[in-house]
Amino acid sequence: MTAGAGRGGTTAGIGSNGQGAAVASQRIANRLRQDILAGVLAPGERIRQEEVAARHGASRLPVREALRILHAQGLVQLKANSGAWVSKLDLNECQAIYKMRERLEPFALSESIPRLDASVIERIEQLQDEIEANQDVDRFLALDRELHLLCYAGNPIPELTEMVERFWNTTQAYRRAFVRMTGPQRMWVVNAEHRLLIDAIRRRDTVDGERFLAGHIRRTRVSLAGHPELFDAGPQP
Amino acid sequence: MTAGAGRGGTTAGIGSNGQGAAVASQRIANRLRQDILAGVLAPGERIRQEEVAARHGASRLPVREALRILHAQGLVQLKANSGAWVSKLDLNECQAIYKMRERLEPFALSESIPRLDASVIERIEQLQDEIEANQDVDRFLALDRELHLLCYAGNPIPELTEMVERFWNTTQAYRRAFVRMTGPQRMWVVNAEHRLLIDAIRRRDTVDGERFLAGHIRRTRVSLAGHPELFDAGPQP
DNA sequence: GTGTTGATCATTGGATCCATTGGCTCGGTC
DNA sequence: GACCGAGCCAATGGATCCAATGATCAACAC
Helix, strand or coil: CCCCCCCECCECCCCCCCCCCCCHHHHHHHHHHHHHHHCCCCCCCEECHHHHHHHHCCCHHHHHHHHHHHHHCCCEEEECCCEEEECCCCHHHHHHHHHHHHHHHHHHHHHHHHHCCHHHHHHHHHHHHHHHHCCCHHHHHHHHHHHHHHHCCCCCCHHHHHHHHHHHHHHHHHHHHHHHHHCCCCHHHHHHHHHHHHHHHHCCCHHHHHHHHHHHHHHHHHHHHCCHHHHCCCCCC | CCCCCCCECCECCCCCCCCCCCCHHHHHHHHHHHHHHHCCCCCCCEECHHHHHHHCCCCHHHHHHHHHHHHHCCCEEEECCCEEEECCCCHHHHHHHHHHHHHHHHHHHHHHHHHCCHHHHHHHHHHHHHHHHCCCHHHHHHHHHHHHHHHCCCCCCHHHHHHHHHHHHHHHHHHHHHHHHHCCCCHHHHHHHHHHHHHHHHCCCHHHHHHHHHHHHHHHHHHHHCCHHHHCCCCCC
C-alpha cells in the first residue's frame, strides 16, 4: 500500500513500530501476541479488558484497540457485548490453514528465491544445523519458524508476508502441542525435507523449491491429522 | 475458529451482523466499506474521524474502531497520530494481489466445486447471461463480483472466503477504472473464459476449473499491467 | 423435581473531556 | 531570495464516566 506506513517486523500495522511502540494500543497488542505465541495464553482462554488494562497501567480503551488488532491477525476472537477469547482451532480449521499454506508459501518462496541474499541463505543453513543439534521443544519451534520465514524474506510483497505470518501465528499453539507430544521421533524426515529445500534455494531453483516446500507442509498436515486429540483440550468458549 | 461468532456476508467480524449491526462500530464500518467499494471514497482520499462521526450521529470512538476494522480488511491505511486514508495501490501492489489471487482462488474453487448446489450453478449461469446482455460499467462490476464469489460459495473454509473477498475489495477501484477505460472491447474474451469456467463447474471438474480460473485471473493481470496510468491519478497521501 | 422467569451483577460499548503529536504558516536571518 | 526555526492549529490518542447488553443465580409455578 502506498498510503500509510509500512510494516515493522511481525507488526502488521499502524505505527510501523515494533516493540516499544509509541502508541499504547500497539504496545499492548505486541505484548499480548507474545503471550499467545509463547503459550502463556492458551487457545480458548478468555481475555478480560480490565485485567489487561490494569496489567499494562493503561485504560481499557487502548486494550480494546489492541484486541481489534489481534483479531485482525487471527489471534483473538471477539463477540459483541460479550468478550474476547484467544483463537481456538478445531482439527478441520487447522487442516484448512495448512492447505492454504500449501498454496501460498510455495508462491512466497518462488518470489523470494531470486532476491535472496547469499548471507541469508547462509543463515538459513546455520538454523538447520542448530535444529539438528537441538533437543528443546520451544527452541525448535522458534528455530523452525525463523528458518521458514527467512526463506520468504526476499519476497517483495508485504501483504503476502503478513498472511504467511498470520498462518504461522494462528497455528503455533498446535505445532507446540504436536511437537511436545511426538518428541524427536521421525525428526529425520523434517531434517531431510529442510535440507532438500535449502539446497533448492541455494541452486535458485524455484520449481524444486516449491515442490519440496509444498510436500513438507502437506506431510506435516497429514501427520497432524493423525492426532485429533490435540484439538480437544483447553477451556471451552 | 471455534470461539467467537461466525461471519455474516461480507462482514468479517465481530457482531456477525451485516447491515443494521447492533454495534455502532460495525454499522459505520459497513457504511464506509460501501462507500469505498462504490467509489464514493476514492483511493488515497483522506478519512477524517470527526466528519464520519458527525455524519453517523456518533462519537469519534466507534469511528476509530470502524477504521481499525477496515484497516484489517485492507481497505484503509492508518498512520499513528496522523490519520486514515483509503487504501491506494500502485501497479506493483495490484499485480502482487492478482498473483496471490492466481494461487488462492483456484484453491477456493476446487474446495467449492464438489459442494456446490445445482441451484447455485444455475444462478451463476444466469449471472453470465446478464453479463453478456449488460452494457453498464458499475452493473458489470457487481455481476462479475457476484459470479466469481458464487463460484467459491461451496468452499467450507471461512478464512479463505474472507481473504478472497479482501482481495476483491482492495482491487475494486482499479477494476472499475480499467473497465471504464477499456469499455466493452474484448469483452468476448471475458465471456469465453467465464463460459469455460462455468462448464467445468457444471462437470464438477476441479482440474479444468482451476486451470481456466488461473488463466482468467492471469490474463486480467497482464491486461491491467498494460495500463499503468490507471494508478497515477487521485489525491496523494 | 424440573423448567421457566425474574432480578442482580459483571463486562463490554459509547460519549465527553483532556493531552499529545504532527503539520503548516509566518517570521527572521544568512 | 532561499532556507531554517519557532509557534500556532488541527486532528488523533488516551482517560474517565455513564449506559446497555448478556450471563448467572435464585425463587416460584407447574
